[in-house]
Amino acid sequence: MLDKLDEALGFAPDDDAPVPYMQRTxxxxxxxxxxxxxxxxxxxxxxxxxLHKPLAKSRVALITTAAPYQPDKGDQGPGAAxxxxxxxxxxYDRDTAQDHDLRISHIGYDRLNTTATDSGTWNPLPLMRKLxxxxxxGELAPRLFGAPTNxxxxxxxxxxxxxxxxxxxEDGVDAAVLVxxxxxxxxxxxxVARHLEANGIATVVMGVAxxxxxxxxxxxxxxxxxxxxxxxxRPHDLDSQxxxxxxxxxxxxxxxxxxxxxxxxxxxxxxxxxxFTYNNIAAMSAxxxxxxxxxFDRQKELARANRVVAA
Numbered sequence: 001m002l003d004k005l006d007e008a009l010g011f012a013p014d015d016d017a018p019v020p021y022m023q024r025t026x027x028x029x030x031x032x033x034x035x036x037x038x039x040x041x042x043x044x045x046x047x048x049x050x051l052h053k054p055l056a057k058s059r060v061a062l063i064t065t066a067a068p069y070q071p072d073k074g075d076q077g078p079g080a081a082x083x084x085x086x087x088x089x090x091x092y093d094r095d096t097a098q099d100h101d102l103r104i105s106h107i108g109y110d111r112l113n114t115t116a117t118d119s120g121t122w123n124p125l126p127l128m129r130k131l132x133x134x135x136x137x138g139e140l141a142p143r144l145f146g147a148p149t150n151x152x153x154x155x156x157x158x159x160x161x162x163x164x165x166x167x168x169x170e171d172g173v174d175a176a177v178l179v180x181x182x183x184x185x186x187x188x189x190x191x192v193a194r195h196l197e198a199n200g201i202a203t204v205v206m207g208v209a210x211x212x213x214x215x216x217x218x219x220x221x222x223x224x225x226x227x228x229x230x231x232x233x234r235p236h237d238l239d240s241q242x243x244x245x246x247x248x249x250x251x252x253x254x255x256x257x258x259x260x261x262x263x264x265x266x267x268x269x270x271x272x273x274x275x276f277t278y279n280n281i282a283a284m285s286a287x288x289x290x291x292x293x294x295x296f297d298r299q300k301e302l303a304r305a306n307r308v309v310a311a
Contacts, residue, residue, distance in 0.1 A: 016272035018210040018225060021183045028279040032293040041153050041187050043217035047198035048258035051175060053138075055253045058174035060132075061141035063164060063192060065149050065185035066102035066122050068092065076105040078117040082295075089150075091163045093143040096125060100144075107149055107182035109229030113274040118235035122181050124206075124245050136249065141171045147178075147192050149185045156188050161195035168201055175202040175252055177245075179231050183209055190216040197258075204252040206231045206244065210261070220255045222248040224264040227274055233266075240266055 026037045051058060069076055073086040086106040094100045102123050104116055120126070125144060132140040145164050150156050168176065176196055180189035186209040193203040197219040204220040207213050208231050213221050224231065224244055233241030244264060251262045268274060277283065284292075 013272065016275070018223075019275050019278060020211055021186075021209045021228075021278075022211050022215065024279045025183055027281055031281040031284070032289050032296060038151070040212060041191060041216040043194070046217040046219045046258040047194055048219050049197050049200050049202050051202045051253055053174060055137055055175070055249060056135055057138040059139050059141050059172055060128070060137045061168055061171065061173040061176040062096065062125055062128055062144040063147055063176050063178045063189065064102060064123060064144060065107065065147055065180050065182070065188060066104050066119075067106045067146070068094070069101040069103050076103045079111065079115045080105040081111075082106075082108060087149070088146060089148050091148065091160055091167070092146040093167060094146075096129070096140050096142060096144050099126065102146075104181045104229055107185055108279075109181050110227035110274075110278050112277045113227040113268075114229050114235060116229060120238070120241045121230040121232050121235045122179060124177070124179065124232045124241065127241060127245050128177070131245070131249075136246075138174075141168070141173050143167065143171055147188050149182060149188050151184055153187075153191065156191045157195065160188075161192045164192055165196055165199055165201070168196065173201055176204075177248060177252070178203060178205045180205065180207050180209070181229050181231060183212055183228070186212040187216055189213075190218040193218050193220075202252060204248045204255075206248045214259075214261060217259055219258050219260075220251050221261045222251050222264065223261055224266060226266075226268045228278065230268075234268070 022040050067086055067088050070086055074083050076083055076086050083105040104122055128140050131137050145167055147164060148160055178189040178193050180186040186207050189205050190213050193205050196203050204222055205213055205218045206222045208224050208226045208228055210223050233244040247264055
């Protein structure tokens with residue numbers, strides 16, 4: 001009866017809502033044997049710095065959690081399994097005048113619903129160059145910055161965010177666009193955005209994990225209801241990517257107060273079935289959970305070895 005009434009009124013299904021990534025992640029790690037729940041960064045207030053000049057006269061930086069391709073680190077291509085050996089642990093930068101092979105195999109994007117075949121879904125650098133050439137933004141900062149995806153809030157807040165701020169200041173950056181990919185990436189990007197904003201650089205996070213970004217209180221957030229790994233738009237859909245970036249820039253220049261969230265009108269698919277698969281333990285057998293625990297432990301060892309080398 002209620003279903004018929006909902007249909008008559010044009011209601012969407014109640015479960016067609018943003019994916020609860022924080023709860024899914026807690027439940028998943030408990031199910032595979034890690035019983036200490038991860039504490040997500042949580043703030044109720046956010047720093048806020050309005051653009052001090054029009055966006056068409058501003059120098060804008062791109063900050064990403066994607067990793068430079070490392071040919072000696074195993075499969076990092078489209079659809080590759082999670083690859084902890086491809087992680088990076090220090091802030092990096094790259095020349096924005098050039099294209100760079102940045103990939104996301106080192107993090108937990110939604111491998112069931114997207115295949116990482118189009119880097120435009122996580123790396124809007126080519127589009128940002130076009131917008132700079134067209135005068136939509138004053139200029140692109142000379143370097144893009146890579147923010148390490150770090151579960152340690154302290155390392156992000158005390159080490160990585162200040163390092164990114166220092167490099168932004170060296171480059172005369174007025175504003176920054178941050179593009180996360182996995183759940184922890186969204187937290188990392190939000191913490192970096194908060195640090196930049198507190199130090200005079202306006203920011204906008206383009207992301208898909210609404211609960212994580214809002215829990216950590218991003219100053220500005222453009223939310224797309226897409227699977228993880230698609231913060232910059234749908235794959236092989238340039239119109240989608242261009243609209244997503246344009247919406248983010250509009251939020252950057254027009255948000256009236258801190259903690260402004262704007263939702264993109266774009267949908268990933270006609271129905272919401274994709275929202276029920278990411279790390280959903282209800283759909284996993286005991287054998288599958290055991291397999292995932294073993295693989296997680298193996299990847300942790302690979303990442304640990306990489307961290308030691310990086311240090």
